[in-house]
Amino acid sequence: MNRPVNMLADINANHQFLGYTSSNTKGRQINTLIQHRTLQHIGPHFPTSYTRNRGTTPDIILTNFKIHHNTYITQGPITTSDHIPIILDISTAPIVIPAFPRPILSKANWEKVTHDLQTSITQPDLQHASLEEIDTAIDK
Incomplete structure (x- = not known):
């Protein structure tokens, strides 16, 4: 056919x-x-x-x-x-499919992202930590 x-x-x-x-x-x-x-x-x-x-x-x-x-x-x-x-x-024409907005990575303010990450992430001293303290750090 x-x-x-x-x-x-x-x-x-x-x-x-x-x-x-x-x-x-x-x-x-x-x-x-x-x-x-x-x-x-x-x-x-x-x-x-x-x-x-x-x-x-x-x-x-x-x-x-x-x-x-x-x-x-x-x-x-x-x-x-x-x-x-x-x-x-x-x-026969293109079908427009709605899409959720996506970030445009080329327009990101990478200096601000780096600064925000550096100020928001704290790395605890886990050298002599208990398992519970390690689990809590992982959760954070």
């Missing part, structure tokens, strides 16, 4: 590559298709179903290798179902 294909489904395929401890037939078959580069797994990389003691990913997004679009996968809102909805944004 020469057309791009996306498949979003609740397949209930269990396999280690999806975070399960055991595998079932569906999981092994999908893993074989992925290993032979017939399909690619693009997500989700978060649990989509929750049981009493853990989250699992029975829902899956698979594509063929004809996909040339930008994709972004997010969790949908909580519903009455035991599954978390998956939202797949597909676009």
Whole structure:
């Protein structure tokens, strides 16, 4: 097939590559298709179903290798179902993904950082210290 294909489904395929401890037939078959580069797994990389003691990913997004679009996968809102909805944004334009602000290290005032570290860090004399004093120093 020469057309791009996306498949979003609740397949209930269990396999280690999806975070399960055991595998079932569906999981092994999908893993074989992925290993032979017939399909690619693009997500989700978060649990989509929750049981009493853990989250699992029975829902899956698979594509063929004809996909040339930008994709972004997010969790949908909580519903009455035991599954978390998956939202797949597909676009030919770049998808802007919000990111938390990060420090710009090239603009840091390294002299101030060095001064602050030198004045805030005190090194205790642990030459004849007890284990408790060493643990307290490590915690500080």
